[in-house]
Amino acid sequence: MSNEHQMIILHCEVCGTFHIPPKYLCTKCGHESLKELTTSGTGRIYTFTTIYAAPESFKDQVPYDIAIVELDEGIKVTARIKKMDEAPIKIDDPVRFFKKDEIGYWFKK
Amino acid sequence: MRGVSIIGIGTTPFGILEGKSLKEIATFACNEAIKDAGIEKNAIEAFYLGNFISGILLGQETIAPLVANSLGLPKDIPCTKVEGACCSGAIAFRHGYLLIASGLANFVLVAGVEKMSSSTTEKNTEGIASALDQETEGRTGLTFPGFFALIARRHMYQYGTKIQHLGLVSVKNHTNSISNPRARFRNKTTLEEVMASRMVADPLKVFDCCPISDGAAAAILCPSEIAHQFHKKPIDILASVQTTGDSTTYEMDDPTTLIASVSAAQKAFEISHLSPQDIDVVELHDCFTIAEVVDSEDLGFFAKGKGGFAVEEGLTHIGGKIPINPSGGLISKGHPIGATGIGQVFEVVKQLRGEHENQVKNAEVGLTHNLGATGQVCTVNILKKKD
Numbered sequence: 001m002s003n004e005h006q007m008i009i010l011h012c013e014v015c016g017t018f019h020i021p022p023k024y025l026c027t028k029c030g031h032e033s034l035k036e037l038t039t040s041g042t043g044r045i046y047t048f049t050t051i052y053a054a055p056e057s058f059k060d061q062v063p064y065d066i067a068i069v070e071l072d073e074g075i076k077v078t079a080r081i082k083k084m085d086e087a088p089i090k091i092d093d094p095v096r097f098f099k100k101d102e103i104g105y106w107f108k109k
Numbered sequence: 110m111r112g113v114s115i116i117g118i119g120t121t122p123f124g125i126l127e128g129k130s131l132k133e134i135a136t137f138a139c140n141e142a143i144k145d146a147g148i149e150k151n152a153i154e155a156f157y158l159g160n161f162i163s164g165i166l167l168g169q170e171t172i173a174p175l176v177a178n179s180l181g182l183p184k185d186i187p188c189t190k191v192e193g194a195c196c197s198g199a200i201a202f203r204h205g206y207l208l209i210a211s212g213l214a215n216f217v218l219v220a221g222v223e224k225m226s227s228s229t230t231e232k233n234t235e236g237i238a239s240a241l242d243q244e245t246e247g248r249t250g251l252t253f254p255g256f257f258a259l260i261a262r263r264h265m266y267q268y269g270t271k272i273q274h275l276g277l278v279s280v281k282n283h284t285n286s287i288s289n290p291r292a293r294f295r296n297k298t299t300l301e302e303v304m305a306s307r308m309v310a311d312p313l314k315v316f317d318c319c320p321i322s323d324g325a326a327a328a329i330l331c332p333s334e335i336a337h338q339f340h341k342k343p344i345d346i347l348a349s350v351q352t353t354g355d356s357t358t359y360e361m362d363d364p365t366t367l368i369a370s371v372s373a374a375q376k377a378f379e380i381s382h383l384s385p386q387d388i389d390v391v392e393l394h395d396c397f398t399i400a401e402v403v404d405s406e407d408l409g410f411f412a413k414g415k416g417g418f419a420v421e422e423g424l425t426h427i428g429g430k431i432p433i434n435p436s437g438g439l440i441s442k443g444h445p446i447g448a449t450g451i452g453q454v455f456e457v458v459k460q461l462r463g464e465h466e467n468q469v470k471n472a473e474v475g476l477t478h479n480l481g482a483t484g485q486v487c488t489v490n491i492l493k494k495k496d
Contacts, residue, residue: 020359022244047266047364049258050311051250055235058250066251068259068359076359078246091266104249 007041007097007105009075010034018075041097043071045109048081048089069095069107079105112333113209113349114495116340117146118455123324123443124293131163131224131325135176138325138448139220143180146329147339150181153329154214156188157204159197159221160447165236166228176220192447194240195396196481197221198326199351199450199488205330206349215335220327221452223445233321237446240482246357254310254318254397256483259358261312261399264365267414272312274417275398276303279316279440281426282395286437288466291452293322293443317398319438324445326452336495342462347381347474347491354484365414367484370407374478377489378409385409388491389472390460391431392453394480395438401425404478405433408489427469435460435467450479450488461494 010019015029018037025032048067051058058064065081067089080103081089095107119141121134135158143150158173169175173188182188193200198221205217225233234252241247241256264270280300286292303316336343354369355361361368378384385408393408395401402416410431411419419425425433436442436456439449457475459465465472477490 020245047259047263049255049262049313050308051252051255052307052311053230053234053252053254053309054250055238055252056229056231057235059231061250064250066249066255066259068364078249078251078357078359080249091262102248104245 005099007039007100008036009039009073011037018073020075020077040072043069043095045089045091045093045095046070046076047091065089077105079107082106082108084108110210111212113206113330113346114333114336114343115328115346115454115458115492116331116336116343117142117329118327118458119145120291120326120452120455121324122291123322123445123452125226126323129323131167131169131172131222132175132179134224134323134325135220135222136179138327139176139180139218142218142327142329148216148329151183152216153182153186153218154216155186155205155208156182156218157201158190159199159201159450160190161192161194161197161223162236162239162446163224165239166232167224193486194481195394195444195446196450196479196486196488197447198452199477199479199490200486202328202451202454202490203349203351203488206346209330209332215331217330218327219330219451220325221448221450222325223447224323225321225445226323230321242356252310254313256358257397257399258310258313260364260403264399264403267365270402270414270417273300274402274421275317276300277420278395278398278401279303281420282434282438282441285427285435285467286441289437289442290466292437292441293320294437294441313397313399319396319440319444322443322445324443324448324452326448326455328451328454343495344458344461345493345495347383347493348377349488349490350376350380351486351488352376354487356483356485358483365403367403367407367480369484369487370404370478370480373487373489374408377491381491383474383491388431388474388476390435390457390469390475391433391478392436392438392456393433393478395434395440396444398440400480401433401438404480408476408478427467432469435465435469453477453479454490457492461492
């Protein structure tokens with residue numbers, strides 16, 4: 001992946017569908033060459049949860065927040081949320097992408 | 110294609126089967142099914158065994174021939190393990206159905222098994238999370254309670270479902286399993302207890318989640334035309350459907366609907382020429398309380414968004430419009446993952462034979478619904494008391 005502060009998605013230039021990488025071909029039309037696009041990195045909380053009972057490899061991190069974020073481009077992504085204040089997360093809260101690491105996508109709220 | 114019937118069922122109790130191995134419990138359930146069918150084990154022409162995570166939890170694979178040899182089945186037959194996460198058992202069932210329907214075999218043993226209680230909760234959570242896409246969602250630390258919590262939050266937002274509605278599913282299913290000797294939990298619980306229980310994945314609490322369990326269940330299938338020769342109450346399989354859904358939450362158009370459940374139910378009703386109104390009893394995949402709400406809508410018993418309200422109105426209780434999970438369901442009977450799909454068949458067969466401890470009056474047609482992973486796999490069976 002390119003610059004970790006930019007959120008990259010894939011775009012099918014044949015049928016116009018956006019995909020979250022990795023995607024090995026366009027699942028809608030079958031086109032094999034998907035183009036990387038830099039997104040705005042902004043979106044809203046579509047739904048969310050806080051994990052208290054974690055898998056073994058995540059148990060040191062509990063509790064942690066996971067959400068489905070709907071990007072302004074209309075595509076959804078599963079991401080970890082970093083809360084910038086104590087206000088509880090709500091559906092429709094605005095969020096901004098800030099990094100991608102071995103866990104995946106991170107958004108600030 | 111010819112008709113297929115269930116002529117034998119067997120099971121262990123679901124729960125903590127201390128000191129009993131996976132091989133032992135699977136052997137017991139299969140042997141019970143063979144005895145119930147009244148056939149010789151040498152008559153069995155194929156064996157399908159559903160299991161999800163024996164490799165991860167126990168370091169034990171190749172379990173179909175292992176269990177077959179433990180039973181002393183003939184050596185010249187195919188013994189195959191199938192896997193589809195929490196749907197593994199019902200997939201095994203359907204493979205047996207297909208083999209007989211096609212005319213390639215007359216007697217097939219199908220079973221499901223899981224041994225979970227000898228592993229820690231963290232190890233189980235990790236093993237179960239292996240059904241998530243590890244290239245995408247799995248690496249975020251999402252869990253299955255977390256996946257259903259994401260659905261719950263959205264369901265509440267879109268339809269006004271309340272946390273109390275989910276709690277009432279747990280209360281109902283705990284009440285149902287009081288009389289079920291195969292159930293892990295046999296005590297009444299109250300809404301207050303459910304609401305006060307420990308948080309697992311907000312808003313789901315311990316009492317919203319099915320418990321880690323051990324268990325095995327099995328069935329013997331044969332052509333309908335000869336079923337009466339073996340059991341006085343054969344049960345016909347009117348439809349056995351398997352479908353596929355999305356692998357990740359973020360790729361679902363609307364995660365409050367699991368599309369594999371919708372398509373499996375539609376196909377099963379089409380094949381059987383029945384509709385949801387014709388079903389007398391349902392065992393569906395309530396791995397979490399919200400799952401029962403969503404499933405009851407996806408299967409066509411209630412309009413989307415009304416499943417929680419239906420529980421509150423008592424429509425899914427015994428004696429209600431459509432009794433759901435009279436066994437206690439996964440929440441209270443238990444969810445030994447690979448065994449669950451056939452455990453559901455066991456419960457519905459008992460209902461249709463009129464022999465269930467928590468009997469739905471005059472039950473003639475039943476439906477089982479088994480769901481795997483993020484709704485990636487689904488099976489629906491429609492079963493009917495043979496005329």
